[in-house]
Amino acid sequence: MLKLENITKKFQETTVLENINLEIASGEIVSILGQSGSGKTTLLNLILGLEEPSGGEIFFNGSNITHTLMEKRPFNIVFQDYALFPNLTAYQNLTYGLRNNKECSTKAEVDELIELLNLEKHLEKPIHQLSGGQKQRVALGRTLVMKPQLLLLDEPLSALDGVIKESIKEKIQEIARKLHLTIVIVTHDPEEALTMSDKIVVLDEGKIAQCSSPIEIMSQASCHFVEEFIVNQLAIKQHNIQQIFQQSMKRAAS
């Protein structure tokens, strides 16, 4: 469905992305995972159409969209800071796109989406009265109203904490399944990528270090970087949490 062929991006003399080849199938949730400066946001911008590649081509459903304008691509994005409009209510934000394209979604579809995102009680609230999770859901809803064929999520969980994070994770997966939506997530958090996606693209210094399923990554890390950045990091986390559980169980027993 989405195909990136030999994509390269240079800013003056600096090569940010080099020879990126990637295929994303319809209905797949794919995470682009990498450290700061690895080129993941640039890759997201290239897919969205905010930037043009220095080399290579991008295809979507067989058509070459490398030079297609951002607003002409059937994609949409939820930015890291949500970019909600503070002068509008949650409902006005949600239905913003319908002012320009009334045929995008019917009233019934919008209502269904509101129900799916549990936003019924918050529709009339101004943006500043919403919690982080509610804001995230409004931003998500606003893009879904436009029925994109590919949804890009830029660090969707970075501003959320604990329980809300888990509920949003589930909500994104639920929506993807229900609407058969292709989702590309950009994240720096291995745990987030592993628990949300069907496929993970690990970026290291502008190159793809590994592109496979979460289980494959955990069982067959392709290089030292993937081993260090993902597997070892999670192993330490697992060890620490296990220790806390063991200690608390011992104390409870005694």
Add this chain to the structure above:
Amino acid sequence: MRITVSLKKLISWIVLAFFFLFLAYPIIQIILTAFSQTDRASLDIFNHDWRISFSNSLKYSLAATSCSTVLGFLLAYGNNFTRINRRFLKLNESILHFPMLLPTITYGFVLIYAFGRQGLWSKVFQQELFHIYGSIGILLGFIIYTLPPIFILINNSMKYLDTQLFIVSRLMGDSWYRSLYKTILTPLTRVLAVAFLQGFFMSFTDFGIPSAVGGQTPFITTLLYEGFMGTIPNFQFGSLVALTMLLPSIISILILNHLQKKVVRYERPRQAVIKKNAVRDWCFRLLFVSISLFILGVFAVLIIIPMVTNWPYDLKPTLNNFAQFIQDDSLVLTLKNSLLMALLTAGLGTIIAYLAAILTSRERKIYKVNQIIDSIATITNSIPGMVLGVAYLLLFSGSQLHNTLLVLVIVTIVHYFSTPYQMAKEALQKMNLNWENTAKLMGDSWLKTVWRILIPNSRVTIIDIFAYYFFNSMVTISAVIFLTSANTMVITAKLKELQHFGRFNDIFMLSLFLLIINLIMQGLTQLLKKMSVSYLPVRQAKRKLNTKVTTIVQRKKA
């Protein structure tokens, strides 16, 4: 996308063309006139008169600004570091801001009627307290003029000082004076310098006060006025004077810009508990009351003089002066012209400043154009209004713009462009940079996004900009004095004309009406701002409202 980029480019070209035509070209015209011929006679006069006037302007501006800076610092200190009742401080602050709603030429007239031989206070005390014409009058006028903005600048910075450092310094064994120096004065050094230079620039380029109360003392601005509007006009001489006026202005503004970039900004105030000290608080109370009473005492004549039959000979209360004023068509026309000019300037000026700020703060693709617009803002800030007025006089005499209200509107927009532009830019830069892309993905055109998102989210700033242009258009005299005609006469220029005929009752009546209009506008803008911030988070809304007069009047120039 192609269309939107073109639209942005088109707007940027319109903004650039506007400033080329109404800023660069007139200044070139002045330079050409100044060096058009080598007229020895002109140059001789220039040498002698210019030297005296220039040194007077320099001396008086420096002296008055020094006094204002010291007073401004003390008032700000009293406002922030004492336990004086907040309401008392607020009241005094409002009184201190009050002169900013009047033109500087009025300051001179009220000083004469307050302390002159036949003045209100000379009558009350049965003697002339001091000789108001010349040195003392000028100094007092300049101090009244520069104290409010200097106080606002210092007070705003002092509010955000981390005063806990003072406590830490004292706990470390520093003496009170050393703690004051290290934790209060040192972080404020740059702000004090900025305030001083701002005051100096304002006084040096002011025409109203020297022309009203200067007496026989020549100043650079009165010399410039004589060069163009005197009994024997000499344009080359006037142009040379105008050019020399640019020098200290440009130097002070360049230093000002440099210093402003380095001013330490604290995120939020961390106020330490202020110790009880009755002596300190009473001293500051006395200072506040003295200054407030002085200001009220001086400006009281604005109301008293028109309310008596014939000051100082017939003190019977009367409303005849009001009736006569309303029946005088020329005065009513002046009032209407001023109001129309202020509204047009505020409307058009806000559009130009806001559009220019959108280009420079939200559009990175036209980097060179953005740099030029930034430079224009700096240049307009450093060119005195009188120089601009003279340049327009030279350039547009005989053209269709000559003797129109439009030329007054344009010169005022250009003269005051810098502050509204910076206000809009600052507000727009703080907004989420992803809004445009998000709206574009939702099918918005660039114009739609500006209308639906950017403008509604910067309503408070837009109101501030409108008010800034409005107040300054109402009180400005510097540029318009050269450009008004019988049909386009505005209040400030009319005041100068009425002075010539000694019609002081009408001077005060006009000033009073001007004050009332400004007060109504101030009330309206506050109301609109309160309505506009209703959707903002409480803390953000409070912060926005607190900026109110600060930004509006901070940079009121000559």
